[in-house]
Amino acid sequence: MSSNNVYVIASSMVRVSRYFSKSYKDLVIDVVNELTSSVGSIDIDYLIVSNVFSDSILEQLDISTILAQELGLTPKPTLRVETGESSGLTAITQGYSLIKSGIADTVLVVGVEKCSEFPTPTMNKHFIKFLDYEVESIYGLSIVNEVSLLMKMYMRKYGYGRDDLSSWSVKMHSNALKNPYAQLRFLITKEQVVRSQVVSDPIRLLDMYPVGDGASAVLLSNRGDIVNNEVLEIVEIAQATSQPLNLREDLLSLPATKTVFNKLLSKSKLDLNDVIIEVHDSYSILGYLIIEELGLVERGRAPSIIDDLDNVNLSGGLKARGHPIGATGVYQVAEVFKIMTTGLGDIRRDSCWGLIHNMSAVDNNSVGVLVRRCSC
Amino acid sequence: MSSNNVYVIASSMVRVSRYFSKSYKDLVIDVVNELTSSVGSIDIDYLIVSNVFSDSILEQLDISTILAQELGLTPKPTLRVETGESSGLTAITQGYSLIKSGIADTVLVVGVEKCSEFPTPTMNKHFIKFLDYEVESIYGLSIVNEVSLLMKMYMRKYGYGRDDLSSWSVKMHSNALKNPYAQLRFLITKEQVVRSQVVSDPIRLLDMYPVGDGASAVLLSNRGDIVNNEVLEIVEIAQATSQPLNLREDLLSLPATKTVFNKLLSKSKLDLNDVIIEVHDSYSILGYLIIEELGLVERGRAPSIIDDLDNVNLSGGLKARGHPIGATGVYQVAEVFKIMTTGLGDIRRDSCWGLIHNMSAVDNNSVGVLVRRCSC
8 A cells, every 4th residue: 555645766867958969759768768777667657747838849739648659658647737937846746746636656757848949039039938928028028137127126235246146156057067967067257257248237148047958857656665765755845826026016025935935844843054955046146036035044145155055056056057948847856856865976965855946937936845855 | 624525616618709809818817707706705726727829829838827917816826737639628637636635625727728819721730739740740740631531431431421420510510509608509401511611531611620719717626515506526537648540550449538438437337328428529520439439329330329419518519619729628527517507508407427528639648527416
């Protein structure tokens, strides 16, 4: 008899990169083959695919069924979920729900995105779709515009110069150097950040995530003992939405993220310094705001602690590991699983707890997952 | 304390039509307002949106969050699901899962699609995306091509002429005449079907669904007693995928649909003649094949029983009620709810059981829901 708990029992991914010669199917087959070879023969009851741009970029709908056919998983049921940039972690929450409800015992969650199919100017027309078309993007507003506004407000409110806000990017590149799956595996300096191309002043190219392709897979099960390796239990999940930026009172708070963190942390008295944390730093200013929302540091003080931060975005984060949109949340869970069990390259921590945060646009919606290493 | 059962407690919809002057938001606001005014003040824990073409047609991703903002539902979590033409019923199954798992008590499921934003030739480029791009649609194959092949095979195998296969369409238009929400509310004759425009021989225009917009809403809850009206209990759900048509041995069977019906009906000894049934008849030949798969009639005999069929697609089916792609499955549940409780226009049946079937392409995936009237 299986328990009612939900465990992360395996994960796999390809390095985030530009795969001009591989289709989305190739990438998914690679990660699923690696995952299944690591756990042996396990019956999969349900396939969930997190993907954002299949309709507009890949000319493909019902992509979860097409992938089930390709992977030989028919007649198993499938599902594609899409909640913008947070789709990956939303997919994990749906897998959790299907197991908790007794509908499935084991769920394969796959994240995949091909952002290199078209040149960046074309892709930019798709990236703005996370904002409200009728209210925001139709008038030319994009996420980077909104984020540049936040960065200006943050600098003014707390008295920072442009240089002071480059520490996040420097740290993320330093972390990514140790992650074999990261897209940007090279060190940068604060000077390079400030001298990089202006995207939307004061946001520079090295303040933001690179465009890349990716595929990642996570196996969820109600049987933590089905594999010989260490596994993680999903202790809590949380999801929330918020009003669009133009309707918020305090632009420097992230209301959905706040709701999510409150729910994740309300039941346990965790010291966050002992937790492996992955947050959605698509832009460096969002990284600062998120760790302030998390309570790791008081508001306005985030830039001062970055150099010493040794438990946040060990993967390199969206900034340097990369952000293959629909796949990102699945990468985050896949990475935390490896960091806390077998190791992500040389990155391994004996932490008992992991916290993952994934969001869309400037916190339009936010998702969080709290995991515990079962051997703790 | 709430039960672990899941109930359909309310439904609403707009007439399927071409709404040139209404946005998708307008349509959703209309159906949600109607739904909430019918049940009074009920706390909604989760919004699920079934929509297929938002990315390519509406320039909108994360549509479920945008709708939560528009409906004043923030900070409640949201989810968009997409499994091609069966997205609507897949959304219902995810709502069921979220309630069964204890994550939510009450889930609002909304289906919405705007297929009239572009002319039909443009839309046809989107409708082929349900097939595998790399294997089928890139070479010009479309669903209507596959369906015309099946129709030819069916005619040859069972000795029917073209005229003999017009009864489904005639019946559906007759049913739709009584459904105030149906798109095609006019009678047709067999002669009109056969004389209508060729789409892909032997498929004629009146053999297939019309293009239309729609929005529909269903409220699911673990509290069947929260409203004063009669409610339905979701007794069983089932989902399955199948190999693409080119890899199937028997082209005239529908393997995913078969798996779904087997699971839905295995636990109860239902006389199908007493069940209100809604099936996915996007093309009339699929209507025949589905009711044969269901066991309502032996294989090859479906055309002979259509005139007397009084419990299948009382709504008019996809053929005549219309098929607003991502909204269709939600319409099916909304209609069955009304037929079995307050009445769908003048259509009302005291049946205890309802069975709903929704699928994508030629049975690439299929979803089924079995409901029971609680007062039975």
